[in-house]
Amino acid sequence: MTAAQESLVVTNLRVEFDGFVAVDGVSFDAHPGEVRFLIGPNGAGKTTCIDAITGLSKGTGSATLGAQELLGKPAHKTVRLGVGRTFQTASVFEELTVMQNLDIAAGLHRSSLSLLRARRGRDSAIETALAETGLSHELATPAGILSHGQKQWLEIAMLLVQDAKVLLLDEPVAGMSLDERTATGELLGRIAANRVVLVVEHDMDFMRRFATRVTVLHQGKVLSEGSVAEVQADPRVQAVYLGTAGAEPLATIGM
Numbered sequence: 001m002t003a004a005q006e007s008l009v010v011t012n013l014r015v016e017f018d019g020f021v022a023v024d025g026v027s028f029d030a031h032p033g034e035v036r037f038l039i040g041p042n043g044a045g046k047t048t049c050i051d052a053i054t055g056l057s058k059g060t061g062s063a064t065l066g067a068q069e070l071l072g073k074p075a076h077k078t079v080r081l082g083v084g085r086t087f088q089t090a091s092v093f094e095e096l097t098v099m100q101n102l103d104i105a106a107g108l109h110r111s112s113l114s115l116l117r118a119r120r121g122r123d124s125a126i127e128t129a130l131a132e133t134g135l136s137h138e139l140a141t142p143a144g145i146l147s148h149g150q151k152q153w154l155e156i157a158m159l160l161v162q163d164a165k166v167l168l169l170d171e172p173v174a175g176m177s178l179d180e181r182t183a184t185g186e187l188l189g190r191i192a193a194n195r196v197v198l199v200v201e202h203d204m205d206f207m208r209r210f211a212t213r214v215t216v217l218h219q220g221k222v223l224s225e226g227s228v229a230e231v232q233a234d235p236r237v238q239a240v241y242l243g244t245a246g247a248e249p250l251a252t253i254g255m
């Protein structure tokens with residue numbers, strides 16, 4: 001796969017819903033080679049940031065991938081520019097096999113009938129995505145009976161097959177076992193080598209283990225940014241996680 005080494009740069013992003021400012025002047029950047037985390041208590045504006053970047057919500061300010069402005073583009077054009085995302089609930093085709101899901105992602109324009117037939121040859125992007133995500137032994141498995149973790153990995157594999165330059169992952173380890181979380185963290189580290197990987201996550205243990213850089217949002221604004229150690233040591237972050245309903249207690253996040 002040949003994803004370009006372009007960075008995602010978000011500048012002064014603002015999203016308003018009927019007068020309520022959900023994202024208020026947020027700036028951050030994410031580069032290939034790092035596993036970037038966006039954390040914050042419930043309602044901090046994390047998902048809304050991703051929605052704005054991917055064209056699902058209207059935002060002002062700027063979000064660029066290389067020289068391309070993403071804001072204001074419809075969602076399908078953002079996808080074509082190489083920006084892929086996953087949702088908290090995996091959105092795979094449950095009745096189709098792993099291979100058929102990947103075929104669809106690869107945009108191989110086959111008839112419905114041929115999609116239902118076992119395939120002989122596989123293209124190299126699919127081979128690589130299968131190997132990366134550890135799904136090579138599940139080719140013929142209907143996606144609906146994959147484990148929760150495997151469904152998330154299939155979604156990631158679908159983005160890899162599309163050669164996404166940016167992967168925006170919304171709570172990718174929610175509901176996963178500890179082993180699946182570890183496997184996911186290791187997967188993210190591998191695929192981030194030449195792509196932008198931005199993870200929205202509530203799981204603080206996962207964040208501590210796998211984040212290379214973290215932005216903390218609170219009430220629509222950037223509260224803190226830095227390495228895991230830096231944001232954990234930031235008294236403003238500690239105060240938010242101590243005093244905000246819905247946030248995990250400090251003991252859980254190790255602050």
Ligand SMILES: Nc1ncnc2c1ncn2[C@@H]1O[C@H](COP(=O)(O)OP(=O)(O)OP(=O)(O)O)[C@@H](O)[C@H]1O
Nearest residue numbers: 017020022040041042043044045046047048049202
């Ligand atoms: N379509 C919408 N219309 C109105 N308000 C919205 C809409 N989407 C989000 N919001 C509000 O914007 C704020 C930020 O929501 P968002 O989902 O981005 O937070 P979050 O940090 O992702 O939270 P969580 O961790 O709970 O998913 C919340 O107060 C939410 O209720």
